[in-house]
Amino acid sequence: xxxxxxxxxxxxxxxxxxxxxxxxxxxxxxxxxxxxxxxxxxxxxxxxxxxxxxxxxxxxxxxxxxxxxxxxxxxxxxxxxxxxxxxxxxxxxxxxxxxxxxxxxxxxxxxxxxxxxxxxxxxxxxxxxxxxxxxxxxxxxxxxxxxxxxxxxxxxxxxxxxxxxxxxxxxxxxxxxxxxxxxxxxxxxxxxxxxxxxxxxxxxxxxxxxxxxxxxxxxxxxxxxxxxxxxxxxxxxxxxxxxxxxxxxxxxxxxxxxxxxxxxxxxxxxxxxxxxxxxxxxxxxxxxxxxxxxxxxxxxxxxxxxxxxxxxxxxxxxxxxxxxxxxxxxxxxxxxxxxxxxxxxxxxxxxxxxxxxxxxxxxxxxxx
Numbered sequence: 001x002x003x004x005x006x007x008x009x010x011x012x013x014x015x016x017x018x019x020x021x022x023x024x025x026x027x028x029x030x031x032x033x034x035x036x037x038x039x040x041x042x043x044x045x046x047x048x049x050x051x052x053x054x055x056x057x058x059x060x061x062x063x064x065x066x067x068x069x070x071x072x073x074x075x076x077x078x079x080x081x082x083x084x085x086x087x088x089x090x091x092x093x094x095x096x097x098x099x100x101x102x103x104x105x106x107x108x109x110x111x112x113x114x115x116x117x118x119x120x121x122x123x124x125x126x127x128x129x130x131x132x133x134x135x136x137x138x139x140x141x142x143x144x145x146x147x148x149x150x151x152x153x154x155x156x157x158x159x160x161x162x163x164x165x166x167x168x169x170x171x172x173x174x175x176x177x178x179x180x181x182x183x184x185x186x187x188x189x190x191x192x193x194x195x196x197x198x199x200x201x202x203x204x205x206x207x208x209x210x211x212x213x214x215x216x217x218x219x220x221x222x223x224x225x226x227x228x229x230x231x232x233x234x235x236x237x238x239x240x241x242x243x244x245x246x247x248x249x250x251x252x253x254x255x256x257x258x259x260x261x262x263x264x265x266x267x268x269x270x271x272x273x274x275x276x277x278x279x280x281x282x283x284x285x286x287x288x289x290x291x292x293x294x295x296x297x298x299x300x301x302x303x304x305x306x307x308x309x310x311x312x313x314x315x316x317x318x319x320x321x322x323x324x325x326x327x328x329x330x331x332x333x334x335x336x337x338x339x340x341x342x343x344x345x346x347x348x349x350x351x352x353x354x355x356x357x358x359x360x361x362x363x364x365x366x367x368x
Contacts, residue, residue, distance in 0.1 A: 012289025014072025044074025044088035054091030117260030134248025263300030
């Protein structure tokens, strides 16, 4: 079977990390029988500069026809003053919305070699393995009305609407419970039911799905602010975190720092399985475009490469290949290779290309 991939490098460090990704793709094509074709297109700020839109209809058509989309990053200060609907990030949100990607999976895994790189004590993060399951197409990012208006008094008023339907909560809850069964069998459902009616609906719906279909999985309710505290106090008490779009965005970035660097965290965004059996996915590092280091061979490519590992696992069902990537990254870190964001005393500092070289060599050794 030949897999169809769409590559969207985007802005900032996006092209550099996607170059690393393409090298890893080539390795799997050559050494593991991974048969694929690729197309490449523009998204975000570079798409706006070229086409006047952060996401074009033509690019979206390619995304919808692909088995998986590999994404770099979007954004940069040069586009900060664009109209809201033209900002680079709107391209990312359109991809998520049009592809109907409702489930965002963000693992926070602390490799043993990086336990001293975290800002927390090693004993707090050693062995950390959390999976954040974030609802991706509802909530305050997509709710209407969304407006910034000037009132008759001359004062400005901004409105963002937090809205959830029960079916949106049901489907993301099922994803979290099913994944928990493959891990520690424990789900922490995170919301703000003490002050938000969407939180009340969230808690009620999650409990209903749990009682009817997943009573074997341990379920605890955690308020979002308390979850943020527990992530830095006792993160290893958490296994799967189930939460909404806004809280998932915030908590996953916090969890990233526990692992040593946001440059280490991959993500997968999935929708419902299609009638033909395909499970299209959208795979991206969570670190953003980092324009201050763009073009300097400083970016950490590990999150992007691990994102491809998630692609192999979830969209293509090639679990052994996904494990191979994880082991290669673990070996490289154990050998002391570090990009600047995870640099430690006595280690070997490398750039984007150097880290990719080391991972490819590790893949060769593991595959031998």
